[in-house]
Amino acid sequence: MHVRHLTVADFRSYSGADLPLTKGVTTLVGLNGQGKTNLVEAIGYVATLSSHRVATDQPLVRFGAEQAIVRAAVVRDERETLVELEITPGRANRARLNRSPLTRPRDVLGTLRTVLFAPEDLALVKGDPSERRRFLDDLLVQRQPRWAGVRADYDKILKQRNALLKSAAPTLRRGRGGRRPVLAPGEDVESARASALSTLEVWDSHLAEVGAQLLYARLRLLRDLAPLLAQAYADVSAASQEAKATYRSSLHESVAAAIAEGEVPEVEELRQAVIDSLAQVRDNEIERGVTLVGPHRDDLVLTLGPLPAKGYASHGESWSFALGLRLGAYHLLRRDLGEDPVLILDDVFAELDAGRRERLAAMIVDCEQVLITAAVDEDVPEALSGATFDVTSGQVSARD
Template identity: 75%
Template sequence: MYVRHLSLGDFRSYHTAELPLGPGVTTFEGLNGQGKTNLVEAIGYLATLGSHRVAQDAPLVRFGAEQAIVRGVVVRDGRETLVELEISPGRANRAKLNRSPLTRTREVLGSLRTVLFAPEDLALVKGDPSERRRFLDDLLVQRQPRWAGVRADYDKVVKQRNALLKSAAPVLRRRGRRRPAYDRPPEAEDRSSALHTLDVWDQHLSQVGASLLYARLRLLRDLGPYLTTAYDEVSAGASDARATYRCSLHEEAAAAIAAGEVPELPELSELLLDSLGRVREQEIERGVTLVGPHRDDLVLQLGELPAKGYASHGESWSFALGLRLASFQLLRHDLREDPVLILDDVFAELDAGRRSRLAGMVSDCEQVLITAAVGDDVPTELAEGARFHVKRGEVSPA
């Protein structure tokens, strides 16, 4: 799989851009702030419908423009697919495949797959749990695009349940004595109705949440061996890297999952329902959902110590890079084809040994896109491919 051509219209700093690409290594050189990362960000957006730099779409549209257009010609097994995205902040984005409009933009997912490593990935090691949850979920979608719908459904359930907990909190906190129905005050009826509605949302969350949790656990089980190998190769076997899953289920279930157990889907649904029941009073007091995949974390460890807070800067970089390279190898194994590998401003942060080892690991990938402020930062093993010079939003062959 590779991108043969990229077209941009009013994307970031580019009014227009037409960029021919091909298999092998392509390097974009230029000083910081000239638009190198914008190019690979656009390719990543075609694959994931999201940016690795910002959470919202508005910054992706050139200042003064109403929308941005990103088009890419993707080649797979000798067949070409034209993927087109229209990014319109404040309105629904639109998508086309081979010029045919799609009902939902997420229907383009799977047409192009990328693995992108950038300086922002240090947040995988040093940042909040939300960064690591996003890593898992994004990889799930790259692996099987249908998980985008499951993740969207789960987010809706949590949002609706939180809204109920907040709006009905005063009613839910009322207790009072049990009375026969004919002698029950109106507020007791209100509380009974609110509790029934909460029970319904508990069922929804336990079902959709169990699906997402099951998928994450299976993904992590499959990713683990690739992570260990990738970290060893990048860091020359300096330490044992591994990842475990910390979930918000009750203590006994959480311990089993942290030890590597992957319960079946019906059992996970029951565990979620049971855990929700145990924290219901706390949720009512706080007005927020305390159990579910949105509260979980991926615990990264080097040997017996957590990477967060203990890993050096170099070890953190190696761990983040190991996660991305492991993702690449997992997708390569699953799909029987290479995703596009993007290395955004990576080599400047690596010492000579890590640069050389990384070059050796990616030299056989079908398409590698590299950005670098200084061309000499790119190892000689990768320096023979196509090169472009980027300056003030203009791209020209180097």
């Protein structure tokens, strides 16, 4: 799998740009702020419909423009597919495959797979649990695009349930202070409370049904990823300490302990565990007006040897761990798909010492397509020679 050509219009700093690409290594060289990362960000967006740098689409559209357009010609098994995306903040984005409109933009997912490593990935080790949850869920979708729908369904259910907890909290509280419940004409407190509890139980069921599916998929993914992470970390760091990732669940203690030991309960067992756990924390949820159990409250615990990576790993070890996660993801997708995803390394080599640079280069030199951004040529190991483009003030020019 590789990208043969990228075109952007009104994307980030570019009014327009064309980038012809080939198999092998391509390096974009330019000082910070010249626009090289914007180009690989556009390729990543085609694969995931999201940016590795920002959470919303608004910053992706050039200032003063109404929409951005990204086109990528993707080659798989000698067959080319044209992916076209229209990014319009405040309105529904649109997508086309081979000029044919799609009902939903997410229907393009799976056409291109990428694994992108960037300085922002240090947050996988040092940042909040949300960064690690996103890593797992993004990889799930790359592995099997249908999980994008499950993920979206869970987010909708969670939003609705939280809204119910906030709005119905005064009604649900019995014998407590705070705001008085708002009752319908002729309605008494007990009947209002029974109605609110009944509605909450319906949302409990929805959350458990979809949440169990998402949790099951995450656990299976982590089981497959864990040995690849350990190997990738060892290869890039040349260290003896083992890199491990374990899943910390918000479910009740007995199930959470089993999950932390690497067990993968069946979906029905997880569904019932969500229901039981929600019952245990119900009073606390009502008091706080927020859902306290489910995949959105979980974490991926990263350890080096006996110690947690967060707070104990050095800067170099943290970089190696983040690289190990991305390289592990790359090898997992390669194994599942039977082909190489596109590997993108955005300003990575400048952060690595000489030994890690050379070891990383040796690990990726045989990948079908590698896209690298660097401030100067000297940052990129000689083993990764290939096509080079200079990027200056949003202008892209190929070297002879």
